[in-house]
Amino acid sequence: MGYKTVLKGLLPLAATVLSTGAFAGKTELTVYTAFEADQLKEYEKSFESAHPDIDIRWVRDSTGIVTAKLLAEKNNPKADVVWGLAATSLMLLKQEGMLQPYKPQGVEKLRKSFVDNAATPSWVGAEAWVASICYNTVEGEKNNVPAPASWKDLTKPVYKGHVIMPNPNSSGTGFLDVSSWIQMFGEENAWAYMDGLHQNISRYTHSGSKPCKLAASGETTIGISFAYRGAKSKKKGAPLEIITPTEGLGWDLEATAIIKGTDKLEAAQKLMDWSITREANTMYNKYYAVVGIPSVEKQVPFYPENIGKKMIDNNFEWAASNRQAILAEWQNRYDGKSDPK
Structure with missing residues (x-):
């Protein structure tokens, strides 16, 4: 050879x-x-x-x-x-x-x-990782948009066009928001809540951190996101208040x-x-x-204190079993405001 x-x-x-x-x-x-x-x-x-x-x-x-x-x-x-x-x-x-x-x-x-x-x-x-609201204090004052205290506050007319949240089909943060609202409010009331919220949403992103990044940069007043991203942006000097709504926090x-x-x-x-x-x-x-x-x-640093005490008793088994049905319903109702993929 x-x-x-x-x-x-x-x-x-x-x-x-x-x-x-x-x-x-x-x-x-x-x-x-x-x-x-x-x-x-x-x-x-x-x-x-x-x-x-x-x-x-x-x-x-x-x-x-x-x-x-x-x-x-x-x-x-x-x-x-x-x-x-x-x-x-x-x-x-x-x-x-x-x-x-x-x-x-x-x-x-x-x-x-x-x-x-x-x-x-x-x-x-x-x-x-825990749901929270990133509120830009400078934009809030400029636009006469007050800081919300609760999830349900976000359905008020004053917030119209000032809220961005993640699409639950692409974002885990978006899914934990939707699944936790259903657990907190009950199915019928939760979809009614999301109908009202949808009227005030300017767009749905395909990233859970992006709404907070957009709030941090002043491109929106309110981003529904999670506490880590808010704390990171606040540490860098962004004029953010990280709000933990009174009804409880999905996670x-x-x-x-x-x-x-x-x-x-x-x-x-x-x-x-x-x-x-x-x-x-x-x-x-x-x-x-x-x-x-x-x-x-x-x-x-920059996290809301005692955030763990506001975390809901999340039923992961229920959320996993109902995931496809929840996502399909959300897609049918609200996807028209989603960012292009």
């Missing part, structure tokens, strides 16, 4: 080794996420410092888009792990038989509400799960283990007030 024949035989092997990361002795995990984009580098660095034999390849988008992508790939999964996706989305994936049950080390330290209730859980929570967990069928199960389990460590929870608490291990929690 000549050297050209040997070389020809080795080339495909070399390509395979390089593409899988085996040549470098590392495992590459494809991780789907809806974590905020500005958090990914820190999360990746922290995990890879603890596990230098594993590289993360992020695939990031808004919650609804990531959820739809995972469902579309059900019969040919591309992800190994989901780290930072709504628990309601992961419950839906569990119902579809797409998650690999695994009991991570240290799970007993987490709040019970942060763990799938099966004997061997399919998902575990990282932190809670969801950003959670972690292993996709069934991954050929990198050991590495995936290491990521799931690490995602609930004290180190990881301390990292989450830099951005979010409510995390899986209560003892690490400290007040987050």
Whole structure:
């Protein structure tokens, strides 16, 4: 056999080794996420410092888009792990038989509400993101638009054209708003509320953070969003008041799960283990007030105080089971004001 024949035989092997990361002795995990984009580098660095034999390849988008992508790939999964996706989305994936049950080390330290209730859980929570209103005080004064105190205040005529919120079909924040309003007000009253709110909405965005960013920049007076984004913008000097409406706050967990069928199960389990460590929870608490291990929690700068006490008793199982019907109804009623995709 000549050297050209040997070389020809080795080339495909070399390509395979390089593409899988085996040549470098590392495992590459494809991780789907809806974590905020500005958090990914820190999360990746922290995990890879603890596990230098594993590289993360992020695939990031808004919650609804990531959820739809995972469902579309059900019969040919591309992800190994989901780290930072709504628990309601992961419950839906569990119902579809797409998650690999695994009991991570240290799970007993987490709040019970942060763990799938099966004997061997399919998902575990990282932190809670909580609904809130971002109110631009400068724009409010200029437009004679007062700060709202409640969700129902937003249906008053004074707010017409001054409110932006996320589309629940693409945004997890939008879905937790709608599903929590139904739980708080009852189905009939909630849709009546949203009919009134719709009259005052100027547009629906495809991102949960965007309404707050638009309020921070003065492009709207009020953005229905979540507390983390408001606190981040306020820290940078935006003239925002972060309002926690009196009726209560919808919320969801950003959670972690292993996709069934991954050929990198050991590495995936290491990521799931690490995602609930004290180190990881301390990292989450830099951005979010409510995390899986209560003892690490400290007040987050610019967050409303005691935000955890205003979180509703969210029925995740109900929200996950009714997700498709809720989204279809919302789409039929209100999608005409949504941003182009």
